[in-house]
Amino acid sequence: MQTPLIAGREFDERDRGSARVAIVNQKFAARFFPGRNPVGQYLSATVTKPPSDLQIVGVAHDTLNGNLRAAPRPTVYVSYFQQQSNVGSLEIRAAGGISQIASAVRKELQPSFPNTPVEVRPLTEQMERTLIQERLMASLAGGFGVLGLLLACVGLYGLLAYSVVRRTKEIGIRMALGARQSGVVWMVSRHALRLVGWGIALGLPVAWALSRSVQSMLFGLTAMDPRIIATAVFLLGAAGMVAAWLPAHRAARVDPMTALRHE
Numbered sequence: 001m002q003t004p005l006i007a008g009r010e011f012d013e014r015d016r017g018s019a020r021v022a023i024v025n026q027k028f029a030a031r032f033f034p035g036r037n038p039v040g041q042y043l044s045a046t047v048t049k050p051p052s053d054l055q056i057v058g059v060a061h062d063t064l065n066g067n068l069r070a071a072p073r074p075t076v077y078v079s080y081f082q083q084q085s086n087v088g089s090l091e092i093r094a095a096g097g098i099s100q101i102a103s104a105v106r107k108e109l110q111p112s113f114p115n116t117p118v119e120v121r122p123l124t125e126q127m128e129r130t131l132i133q134e135r136l137m138a139s140l141a142g143g144f145g146v147l148g149l150l151l152a153c154v155g156l157y158g159l160l161a162y163s164v165v166r167r168t169k170e171i172g173i174r175m176a177l178g179a180r181q182s183g184v185v186w187m188v189s190r191h192a193l194r195l196v197g198w199g200i201a202l203g204l205p206v207a208w209a210l211s212r213s214v215q216s217m218l219f220g221l222t223a224m225d226p227r228i229i230a231t232a233v234f235l236l237g238a239a240g241m242v243a244a245w246l247p248a249h250r251a252a253r254v255d256p257m258t259a260l261r262h263e
Contacts (some may be wrong), residue, residue, distance in 0.1 A: 001063070001091055008058030010041040015079040017201030022054035026062045026075035045076050054078065060106055080104040091123075149235065152199075160192055160247040171251050181252035188251050196237055204229070 006026060014023055022043065029038045038056045045054055054076070061073035090109075094101045102120035109118050121215075164171070171184055211224050 003063055004057040004061045006061055007037065008056070010058060011079045016081045020052050020082060021057045023058040023060050023077040024056055025060050025072065025075040025077075027072050028076060029059050031074050043076070045078075107114055117177070117241050120197045130237060152236070153239050156192060156195060156240055156243040157247065159195070160188060161250075163191065164188060164247045164251045167251075184252040185248040188248035189244050190246075191243065192240050193237075196240035199240075200233055204233075 005023075008023070011021070011023070021044065024038060024043075029189070032043070033041060038059060042053050043056060043057050045051065049111065054172070063075075064070070064072060065075065092101070092105065105120050107119045175181075175184065207229075208224060
């Protein structure tokens, strides 16, 4: 599993006999042996059958061995040969296709366990199964986010289009007095930028206030991650400019004489 050893030693041939030893993780050492070296100390654990006193021979790095969403827990590792159990799992590091590996593993283990099915699953599949809830929530949140962005674009487009219609006569007068098309486009786009700016300025504090309610549903990032916030602001600004592009260019193509006759 490539879990690094912090102190002490790993299990070896000496642990096949009557020696009762254990390896603990950093969380266990910090809780039960604060400020001391746990190597050489003893603990009483029920992880062995029957329960016995175990001597700590090593300290391993903390790992997420139960739940990817929970913090590492105090953990005690014992040698397989110290347990009297017929239930367990075998972790194998191999290279190649999963079908070939599964066939080789079953061929090797099935004769020793004729009445027990040998199931082979890659670690990536096991991790994905534990993240089904997160993937579902991410898909739903992403879908609602895209829908909200589209509604914002439609609303901004409608508002700007209505504004252009109302200002048709003003735009015609400006163009009749020598205003350039680029100036008209900038005038409409500036209005869109102002609306988007106000939306971002009002939305960021609200997002920060509501971030705590969604923090428990996030995995691997924080609710107010600067990169995520910057990406959201950029997408909202880009969507606003796209929504403003058509009304702006429509306003720039207004014929001055037609605009002056506009009621």
